[in-house]
Each structure stands twice: as C-alpha cells, then as structure tokens.
Amino acid sequence: MVTEQGRNRSGFLAVVLVTVALSPGCSLRSMAVNAVLPTLVNPDVYLSDEDPELVRDALPFLLETLESILEADPARQDVLLFANTGFLLYANAFLQTDSVIAEWDDYDRAAELNERARRMCLRARDYGLRNVEVDYPGISERLRADPEAAVEVFEPEDVESLYYLGGAWMLAVSLGLDEPALVADLPAARALLDRALELDEEYERGTLHSAFITLESVDGSYASAREHFVRAVELSEGQDAGPYVSLAAGVAVAEENREEFRQLLETALAIDPDEEPSNRLLNLVAQRRARSLLDHIDDLFFEPLDEDDGGDPRTDQEIRP
Amino acid sequence: MRALRLAVVALVLMSPLVLSAQTTRLRLASSLPANSLWDRSLKRMASEWQKGTDGRVRAQVRPTAGDESTVIRRMRMNNPQVAALTPLGLQEVDEAFSVFGIPFFFESEAEAVHVLEALTPRLRDTLAENDLVLLNWGHGGWAHIFSAAPVTTLDDFRKTKVFTSAGDDSMVQWYKENGFRPVPLAFTDVLMGLNTGLIDAYPSSPYGALAFQWYRQTSHMLDVALAPLFGATVMTERAWRRISEADQNAMLKAAVATQEALFVDVPRQDREAVSEMQTRGLTVSTVDAAAAASLRAEAEKLTASWRGGIVPADIFDAAVEARAAYRGR
Numbered sequence: 001m002v003t004e005q006g007r008n009r010s011g012f013l014a015v016v017l018v019t020v021a022l023s024p025g026c027s028l029r030s031m032a033v034n035a036v037l038p039t040l041v042n043p044d045v046y047l048s049d050e051d052p053e054l055v056r057d058a059l060p061f062l063l064e065t066l067e068s069i070l071e072a073d074p075a076r077q078d079v080l081l082f083a084n085t086g087f088l089l090y091a092n093a094f095l096q097t098d099s100v101i102a103e104w105d106d107y108d109r110a111a112e113l114n115e116r117a118r119r120m121c122l123r124a125r126d127y128g129l130r131n132v133e134v135d136y137p138g139i140s141e142r143l144r145a146d147p148e149a150a151v152e153v154f155e156p157e158d159v160e161s162l163y164y165l166g167g168a169w170m171l172a173v174s175l176g177l178d179e180p181a182l183v184a185d186l187p188a189a190r191a192l193l194d195r196a197l198e199l200d201e202e203y204e205r206g207t208l209h210s211a212f213i214t215l216e217s218v219d220g221s222y223a224s225a226r227e228h229f230v231r232a233v234e235l236s237e238g239q240d241a242g243p244y245v246s247l248a249a250g251v252a253v254a255e256e257n258r259e260e261f262r263q264l265l266e267t268a269l270a271i272d273p274d275e276e277p278s279n280r281l282l283n284l285v286a287q288r289r290a291r292s293l294l295d296h297i298d299d300l301f302f303e304p305l306d307e308d309d310g311g312d313p314r315t316d317q318e319i320r321p
Numbered sequence: 322m323r324a325l326r327l328a329v330v331a332l333v334l335m336s337p338l339v340l341s342a343q344t345t346r347l348r349l350a351s352s353l354p355a356n357s358l359w360d361r362s363l364k365r366m367a368s369e370w371q372k373g374t375d376g377r378v379r380a381q382v383r384p385t386a387g388d389e390s391t392v393i394r395r396m397r398m399n400n401p402q403v404a405a406l407t408p409l410g411l412q413e414v415d416e417a418f419s420v421f422g423i424p425f426f427f428e429s430e431a432e433a434v435h436v437l438e439a440l441t442p443r444l445r446d447t448l449a450e451n452d453l454v455l456l457n458w459g460h461g462g463w464a465h466i467f468s469a470a471p472v473t474t475l476d477d478f479r480k481t482k483v484f485t486s487a488g489d490d491s492m493v494q495w496y497k498e499n500g501f502r503p504v505p506l507a508f509t510d511v512l513m514g515l516n517t518g519l520i521d522a523y524p525s526s527p528y529g530a531l532a533f534q535w536y537r538q539t540s541h542m543l544d545v546a547l548a549p550l551f552g553a554t555v556m557t558e559r560a561w562r563r564i565s566e567a568d569q570n571a572m573l574k575a576a577v578a579t580q581e582a583l584f585v586d587v588p589r590q591d592r593e594a595v596s597e598m599q600t601r602g603l604t605v606s607t608v609d610a611a612a613a614a615s616l617r618a619e620a621e622k623l624t625a626s627w628r629g630g631i632v633p634a635d636i637f638d639a640a641v642e643a644r645a646a647y648r649g650r
Contacts, residue, residue, distance in 0.1 A: 104381075107364040114356065145601075178358040180593040183532050184601060218354075220509050253384075299348070299381060302395055 041066070041082035046089065048277045052284050056094045059086055070127075080131035081161060087124035088168040091117040093285045096171070101292045104299070114175055121172035128165030132158070147191035159200045166192030167211060174218070190215070205279075206235030210242045217250030225251050239276040241286035244268035249293060258301045265290040345564055347380040347556075350392045350401040352410075354532075355384060358590055359459065359583070363405055363554070366579040373571030378564060389413055396453070402560035405459060407552045409486070414555075415447045417636040421551050423627055425620035426640070430463075430588060432647050433549045439643035443636065452558040457576035460587040461550030462526030467539040469521040471606050475619050481522035484511055491631050499623045511535060526550060527594040528587075536598050544607040545616060554579075 039045075040062060049055050063086045066079050073079070099113035129140045135158075142150035154162055169189035176182040193215065197208045209232035216225035225247065232243040244264045252261035268290040273283040293300070349367060353359040360382065367380040380403060385392055389410030396404060404410070411418035420440070427433040437458060445455045472478050479500045485492050487505040496503035504520045514520040515538035523535065524547050530536040554576060561569065595605065608616070628637040 103364075107368040107382075111361065111364065175356050177354055177356045177532070178361060178590065180528065180531055180590060180597045183528075183594075184597040186532075187534055187537070299383065302400060303398070 037069070037079065041078050043082065043085050043089075044278060046086075047279065047281050049281050050273070050284070052093070052281055052288075055281055056090075059090045063087060063090070074130070075134050077131055077134050080127050080134070081164065084124050084128035084131060084161075084164045084168060087120045087127065088164055088171065091120035091124065091168075092171060093282065095120060096175070097285055097289055100289065104292070104296055118172055118175035121168050121175060124168035125165065125172055128161065128168055131161055132165060143188040143191070144185065147188040150188075151191045151195035154195050154199065156199045159196045159203050162192050162196035162199075163203065163208060163211075166190075166196060170211075170215070201231070202235055205237075206232035206240065206243070209235065210240065210246060213243055213246040214250050217246070217254065220254075222251045222255060236276075236279075238267075239271060239283075240279055241268035241271045241283045241290065245286045245290050245293070248290070253300050256301060258297065261301070262294070262297065265294045269294075344376065345378050345560070345568075347378065347403050347560060348401040349380045349382045349403040349405065349554075350385045350395075351382055351405040352385050352389060352392075352407065353405060358586055359405065359461075362579050362583055362586075366554075366575050369575035369578070370572050373575055374568040378568055378572060396555075396557050399557050399559050403456070403554065403556045405552060405554050407459075407461060408550050411551075411553055414451050414453065416631065417444060417447050417633050419627075419632045420636050420640045422548050423624050423632065423637075423640075424547050425545065425617045426624065427546075427549060427644070428617070428648075430549070432644060433551075434584070435647040436640050436643040437549075437551060439646070440636065440639055443639060448553075448555055449558070453555040454558055454561045456554040456556055456573065457580035458584075459552030459554060459580070460583045461552055462528055462587050462591040463546040464524040464526055464548050464550055465530075465546055466543040467523055467525055467530050467536060468541050468543075469539050471541045471604070472522065472543050473606050473608050473612065474616060475623070478522070482518075482520045484514060484520045484523035495626065495631065498626075512538075515539065524548075527591040527598065531594040531598055536603055537601075540602050540604055542595070542598075542603055542605050544605050545613050 046055050046059065063083065066083050066086070069079055070076065070083065095113050095117035099110045099117060102113060103110040129143075132139050132154075136153055139150060139153070151162075166189050169185060170193065173182050173186050173189055193208065193211060196203065197212065201208060209228040212228040213225045213232065216222070216228060229243050229247045229251075232240065236243070244267050248261045248264035248268070252258075252264060269287055271283060271287070273280045273287070276283070349363060351360065351363055353363070363382045367382055370378045370380055383401070385401075389404075389406060390413050392401065392404050392406075393410065393413055395401060406414070408418065408422060412422075421433070421437070427436070441455075441458075448455050466472050466478060468478075468481050470477070470481070472481065479502070482502050482504050483496070485496060485503040485505050487507050489505070493503045493505055504514065506514050506520065511520070511523060512533065512535060515523075515535055522539065525533075525535060527542070530539070530542070536542075564572070595603070599605065628634050632640075
C-alpha cells in the first residue's frame, strides 16, 4: 500500500529527476551512475565471492559498462582503478589459470588463452596508467625513460594503484616475451612494484611479497623468493594459498624439490577459503591451480640422477602414460 | 582348450596393432623462458607432432632450471627424450659445435646458414655417435659485443673487462693469450657484475641484452656481429626408434617447418630489440666496410689457434671450406 507520505516523496523525486534531467550539463544517467558506481567498483564484492564461475561470468559485463562510463568521464579515478583491477583479475584468475591448466593437454588452446590474457593485461595497464596520470601528469613517459627516478614521486596512498598497475604491466610482459617493445618496459613494471613494496610492505596482508615470490623466482633468485614467501605467510597468517602455490611452481620445481612441492601445495589446499572472506575468490583460484599442479607432479619432476652419472644404458625412464 | 588356443592366437595377432596404436609420450626439456618466441615455437611443434601423428606422439615441453649438462646426462636415461639445446648445450655434447662460435668468422646470416647446411651431415653423425637424433636447428640470434665504452676495433675490445662463462677455461685462456681481459662469471651474475663494474662488456644477442636489461649498463653495441647462436632440438635414439617411420616423417616435417619459422622470426625479433634499445639510449657503432674487413682479418689471425684447440681440426677446416665455397659463388 502506498501511503500519502510515500506518494508525496515519489512526486518530489519525480520533479527533482525531471528538473535534473532537463538541467544543462547534467543528466539522469550520470546521477544514476554516480549513485551506483561506488558499489560497482568495490572489488571486495568480487574478491569475497564463493563462486569463481559467477565472478568469471559477471566481470566482463561490468568491465564493458565501466569502459562506457570512462568514455563519458575519462579521468574518473575510482573507475580507472577498478578497470585496472578488474581486467587484471579476469586475465590472471581466469584466463591465465585456464591457460596453465590447458597446457597439460592442448597447446593451441593454451596459446589462445594466453594471448587473450596478454591483451587483457595491456588493457588493465593502460587504465592503470591513466589512473596515475591524473595525479602525476607525464608519468607514463617518465616511467619508460627513467623508471627508478620516476617512481620516486609516488606516496604511500598510491600503493594500491602501484600494485595493480605494476602487476598488470608485469604480467603483460611475462605473457609477451616474444615482443621486444613489451619486454623493454620490464624495468618500468618492476620499478612500480619495487616502489610499492618500499612504501608499504605490509600492503593487503603481504600481497606484494606474494607477487615478489614469482618475480624473484623468474629471475632465478630463489633465496630472495623464499624470503618473500616467509614474509607473505607471516603477514597473511597462513591464510593465503597464493604464496604456497607460487613457491611450489616457481622455486620447488626449479630446485627439483619434489617433497617440498607436495607439502606446499597440500598446505595451500588445506586452507579454508571461508576463514578469510576478503580473499576467498583468490584462494579458490589458487587452490584450483594447486590441484592441477599436484595432479601432474610426475610430469614436473625428473627421476633423481645418481651422482656417479645416469649413463646406465639399461635404465630407461619413461614418463607415466 | 581350443578356445584358449584361439584366444592366445588372437592376442598374438592383435599385439602389433595394439603396439602401433600406443601413444608415445615424450618430455621435451627446454631452458628457454615460457612465452618467449622459442618456447612458443616448441609448443607449436609439439602440437603439430600430435596432429601429424593422429595423437600417437605427444610431447610435453617442460622448463628445466638445471644446467644443460644435467639435461644431457638425463637423456642418457631416456628422460627427457627430447631437448632444445642452446649452443652451450651442444658444445657439451661435442666440441664440434663450437665451430659456430668462432668470433667474426661469418659475414652474414646467409653465409652462416650455408655453412650450417654444409656441415649438417657431419654434425648429425656427431650427434648419432652420442645416441642423439637431430630434429631441427634452432636460432638464438647473433651475438654482438655490448660495452659501456664504444668498441669498433679489437684494441677497443681489449680495454674492456669482458664477461665469459665460468668454467669455460679454454675460452678464458684464449682471451688472455690474445691480450683481452676476461672475467669468468656465472650467467646469473652478469647484471651484478655490470652494476658493480666487475665487467663492462659482454657478448649477447640484442634480444638477450634487452630481456636481461644488461644494455642499460652498456650503452654501446658493435654493429659487426660476433657469431650466430645456433641451437638444436635433439631426441634420444632410443625413443626415436620406437616411433614408426611414418610418424617420424610427420615429426621431421613439423620440425623443419619450426626451423624455417625460427630462422625468419628470431632475426626479426633481434632487429626489433635493437630498435627498442636505441629509443632508450643504446648507440649502435657502425663501421665502414674497410674497417669491418680489417677487424675480421685480425680476428681470423687470432682465432687460427681455435683449429685443433677449441674446435676439432676437421670440422674447422670443413667450415672454412664451406665458407670459401659460399664466398666464391
């Protein structure tokens, strides 16, 4: 039942909306958008979801919507940051993870997914650059010319922007190592993440340290990767599966430490995603990767090689059928 | 009893069919970074093997962090069965492969490819003596001299502190005997060496200098190429024998197509890398034809001692002969 008071309020609202709609320089659309945007661009909604497939299906529509909003309001920083975050999340959590898993059976499919992930990361990077350009005009050019000096301007309140921009850029480079133009930007991506770590090493309960496990292991700096692992686990109080999976895939495989690999992944799988709701989605994604890696443990590790050489011609190791 | 006999006969008759339908699963070891041009080409080749053999041959490209000598030792145990070896790995198999590393020996890509093709039967035999089958040649680009100060002559090069691979004693000795200042380092310590001034020059492909960011400490590159970096995909004889001839042919067809693509794509990638580095401060030192010829002539005298030393005499002579044939065309 509609009360008198309710009718009056609706009438008032209608008048206001019509008036606003007719006002020059403003629109109903932008009002509605402004009202709903803070909710839409809140990544916590997605990161705490218990159903990765729902997020996978929902994100593209949201991202396309945000791109339309940015066409009308190109310097809106909260939307730029979410576009950076959202495209990176979609590329990393879904496309890249799918690609890594597809690689066990189908290289063509894995390559297609990788290529999509690379393109998404570049979109994420471009939104991230636009985001920091609002506060630091000309920073994109300076990042490419002299990255270590350029990042000095950033302040502690920029850490979130640095993390998502640096992460998107770094992932784009790692997925496009056959493109020298992209590879040349590696120092810029690295400088952004280094600066973020310098400004707030505790950011998001060790998220930056978690990223550095992969960065250092790719460089072959396994001791450093292990130091970041210890700190990431400490800051996340062992509730983030990411560091365990990163160390297993990046370091334990490289060091041919099968037992450590297994232990790390089993620890990752033992984490209850509901214990830390703000990280639920990423924990579920990391656990998906952990299961895939454990399933293929025999493909990842060679048989031990005797120190006195493995040249016994009678020995004939075969990988499992 | 009769039924049992029939069953046994049927099994015996069936077994070759069963065997031929079996999937051969291969592990292809590679030290090349994931998502690089080389990694992608290997995975494409693996995919083609699977398609070309109707799924009877499946190869999984697996990264190996260990040095290539470990991979080669493991291949004696037939696991991995296939490996993409770099020039250093090939030299571990046999020193004959050092022939492509003779400094300033080749004047052009076409000349180097001509010599590679001429030497292929001999090198294939060398691999066979090591129970390995050559599937295709790989291309890692061309090594150039990168340096902090400009280098356009060998005397300029002598003034540098040049990186050389730790453990390559014959190379260190050759450098020293000819007045150079080699600094043996692990590959992973090159950036540290450049940052601390321990070294100020190194041979590298342009892509390598870009990807490892070494060029940021060495803003000069000599345009005259030092040597091509030819690798190879090899397979153990034992695993090869188990594959039917038809499937072997399908694999070789895909391997050749991969080689042809690499020999186009890698030089292009290096050109792009030079261009990118130039926009970021790299200076490419070009020399005129006379200066290049003079540099090559001097290098030829210095590298004469490679014959019978670093490179077996017969393969050295064969390379000189093939090069002369190319130049005489």
